[in-house]
Every structure is written in C-alpha cells, then in structure tokens.
Amino acid sequence: MRILHTSDWHLAKALHRRDRTPEYEAVIDEIVSIADDRDVDVVVHSGDVFDRAMPPPEAIRLALSALVRLTGGGSRPVVVVAGNHDSPKLFAALAPVLEPLGIHLVGDLLAPGDGGCLDLETKGGRVLASCVPWVRPGAVVDFMGPVGEGYGHLADKMKAIVGAHATHVQGEDAVSVLVSHFMVVGASVGTGHGPTGMKPMDIGDAFMVTPAAVNFDFSYFALGHIHAPQRVPGAPAGEYAGSLLQCDFGEAGEEKRVVVVEAHPNRPAVAESIPLAAGRPLVRVSGTWDQLVARDDLDDVWLDLTVETNGPPLAATVDEWQRRFPLAVKLAADYPVEEAEEGRVVSGRPLPELYEDYLRAVQGAPPDGAVDVFSEIQGEVER
Numbered sequence: 001m002r003i004l005h006t007s008d009w010h011l012a013k014a015l016h017r018r019d020r021t022p023e024y025e026a027v028i029d030e031i032v033s034i035a036d037d038r039d040v041d042v043v044v045h046s047g048d049v050f051d052r053a054m055p056p057p058e059a060i061r062l063a064l065s066a067l068v069r070l071t072g073g074g075s076r077p078v079v080v081v082a083g084n085h086d087s088p089k090l091f092a093a094l095a096p097v098l099e100p101l102g103i104h105l106v107g108d109l110l111a112p113g114d115g116g117c118l119d120l121e122t123k124g125g126r127v128l129a130s131c132v133p134w135v136r137p138g139a140v141v142d143f144m145g146p147v148g149e150g151y152g153h154l155a156d157k158m159k160a161i162v163g164a165h166a167t168h169v170q171g172e173d174a175v176s177v178l179v180s181h182f183m184v185v186g187a188s189v190g191t192g193h194g195p196t197g198m199k200p201m202d203i204g205d206a207f208m209v210t211p212a213a214v215n216f217d218f219s220y221f222a223l224g225h226i227h228a229p230q231r232v233p234g235a236p237a238g239e240y241a242g243s244l245l246q247c248d249f250g251e252a253g254e255e256k257r258v259v260v261v262e263a264h265p266n267r268p269a270v271a272e273s274i275p276l277a278a279g280r281p282l283v284r285v286s287g288t289w290d291q292l293v294a295r296d297d298l299d300d301v302w303l304d305l306t307v308e309t310n311g312p313p314l315a316a317t318v319d320e321w322q323r324r325f326p327l328a329v330k331l332a333a334d335y336p337v338e339e340a341e342e343g344r345v346v347s348g349r350p351l352p353e354l355y356e357d358y359l360r361a362v363q364g365a366p367p368d369g370a371v372d373v374f375s376e377i378q379g380e381v382e383r
C-alpha cells in the first residue's frame with residue numbers, strides 16, 4: 001500500500017500581512033500531482049489544515065477543493081485530523097458533507113471503537129487509520145476509564161491514548177497508521193533562527209510527549225505539529241511531514257515536502273521524502289546598500305532585510321529601499337546607536353509620544369498617520 005502523508009498547511013496564514021494564496025494554490029497543485037503520479041492508495045493529513053479556528057471563506061474553499069482533488073475522483077480515501085490551529089466544531093460541521101466523497105475529518109478525540117479508528121478499504125488493501133486530534137493537557141479522556149485514573153500530564157495521557165489504539169489494531173491483517181498532532185521529546189522545532197510560525201504556548205514542556213507514546217507496533221506514525229521535516233523520535237517508522245510552506249523566517253532555508261510511504265501489514269513502513277518546489281522562499285539577509293543592490297538573488301524571495309548604515313536613515317531613504325525590494329516584508333537599519341541623552345525622561349510619558357520620538361530618531365520624521373495608527377492599536381489592546 002502506498003500512503004501520501006502531508007501536514008500543517010496553515011491555509012490563510014499571511015506573511016506580515018502579505019497574502020500568500022497563490023503560493024498555497026501552487027503547492028496544493030503540486031501535492032495533487034504527486035498523489036496522482038505516485039498512484040497513492042490513501043492520503044493522510046496530520047492536522048493544522050487552517051491557521052486559525054475561524055478561517056476566511058477563501059481558505060475553506062481552497063481546503064475543500066484540495067481535499068476533493070486528493071481523492072483522485074473518489075478512488076482514494078483522505079483522512080484528516082484537527083491540529084491545535086483547527087476548530088473541532090468546524091470539522092464536525094463539514095464531516096457529514098465530505099464523508100460521502102471519501103474524505104474523513106476527525107476533530108474530536110474518540111474511542112478507537114467509536115469512530116476514533118477508521119477501517120477503510122483502498123485499492124491497495126485494508127488500512128486502519130487511528131485518528132488522534134490535538135489533545136490539550138487538561139483534556140479528560142473518558143473512554144480510557146480506570147486506565148486513565150491518576151494521569152495528570154499530557155505525556156501520560158497520550159501514551160494511554162495511543163496504547164488503546166495500538167491494542168485495537170493489534171493482530172488485524174491491515175496496514176495500521178496513527179494520524180495525530182503532537183510533539184515528541186527530541187523533535188527539532190526548527191532551525192533556531194527566529195519565529196517558526198508555531199504558537200509558542202503550544203511547544204513548551206507541558207505540551208511534549210515522551211517517545212514511549214510512539215513505541216507501539218503501528219505500520220506508520222503520521223504526525224503533525226512540528227514544521228521542520230524529520231523522523232519521529234522513538235517511533236519504529238514515522239515522520240513529521242512538516243509545514244506546506246516556509247511559514248516564517250524561522251523556517252527560512254527549510255526544504256518543504258510530502259512523504260510517500262510504502263506500507264505492508266504488521267511490519268514497519270518505508271518512508272520517502274518528496275520535495276516541494278512551489279512557494280516563494282524566505283530569506284534573511286543583511287549588508288550595506290551597495291552590497292545588497294549588487295545581488296541578483298533577492299528579487300523573487302520574501303525578505304527579512306537589514307541595511308547596514310552609518311546612521312538612522314531618512315524617510316525618503318526607507319522609501320527607496322522599499323521600492324528596490326518590494327518583497328521585503330521586514331526592513332530594518334543597523335547602525336551605531338549613541339548613548340541616550342542624560343536626563344531624558346521616558347517613564348510616565350504616553351506610549352504614542354515615545355513612539356513619535358523613536359520615529360524621529362530612526363527616520364527623521366514620522367510617516368503620515370503613523371502615530372495615529374499606533375494610538376488606535378494601543379486602544380484596541382487596552383480594550
């Protein structure tokens with residue numbers, strides 16, 4: 001049996017207010033082509049279809065179109081679990097509509113025998129897809145009964161949940177796949193060069209699971225939540241497929257992919273990484289203005305650009321930088337900073353006033369309306 005594993009699409013995620021819809025459309029076209037060219041039997045998606053619980057209609061349309069296309073005209077089932085960015089209620093609303101098309105959305109944690117484990121027939125044989133959506137540390141898992149008594153940590157709960165699914169599929173003549181969304185201790189969150197596009201509060205120690213939770217005899221562990229593509233630590237056979245695009249500059253340089261898995265009943269699967277070419281790369285770069293404009297590799301990438309100067313640039317200079325590099329979504333000047341004036345009062349002054357001082361120092365004059373926008377944002381935050 002051949003399985004295509006994808007994850008962490010984060011549809012509708014902008015890059016510093018830049019719309020990336022054309023990139024999402026292109027990379028989904030690429031994934032559909034891979035599924036068709038490799039003649040896969042089933043597609044599994046391990047969570048975070050959307051970037052937020054209430055995605056805009058455009059993102060929902062793109063997701064539904066993509067999932068329908070991935071069925072290959074109804075010849076292959078598609079299994080999707082909810083990640084921490086997804087809404088279980090939205091999944092529950094869409095599931096009855098999509099199931100007749102061969103698309104199975106699982107948003108809530110269910111017992112293996114009560115909808116948590118899908119028994120599916122594919123052209124390549126029978127597959128048991130154990131679906132474990134994102135579980136928050138405080139979640140109560142009723143179906144475990146006495147087994148869960150005294151379990152106060154996510155790691156213990158996840159080990160018990162996965163173990164219940166492993167028991168359910170044990171001895172069956174089928175390919176068994178755990179489709180889930182959690183972080184295993186030892187997994188690398190990213191390159192370590194900045195924000196990773198992940199929610200910081202969902203990658204701390206309280207949200208980690210020990211490798212004991214994946215030390216079970218599934219044919220394959222299809223995991224999501226970690227954006228950097230990699231093996232699942234401790235799993236006999238398992239992968240984090242990784243995010244669909246480079247979500248933020250912390251993922252700059254990461255090669256994105258899908259995973260095509262060759263699987264047989266009752267033995268570990270073999271995974272193959274298939275690189276994705278679509279999507280504009282993210283690049284973090286710094287240098288003097290002359291060095292930057294002399295480069296010919298910065299015109300078709302999203303840029304985090306730092307210009308090294310002798311002093312704070314004027315507003316006209318910043319405008320020139322933006323005209324030359326319109327894809328610079330982050331723009332900064334690096335220059336020697338003088339010591340603050342002795343006796344300068346900061347404490348107690350209104351934030352908009354301090355912001356105006358800052359703009360005068362770094363740009364010579366505040367851009368029109370900038371201080372007013374700052375004040376509006378401050379008011380929204382305080383409310």
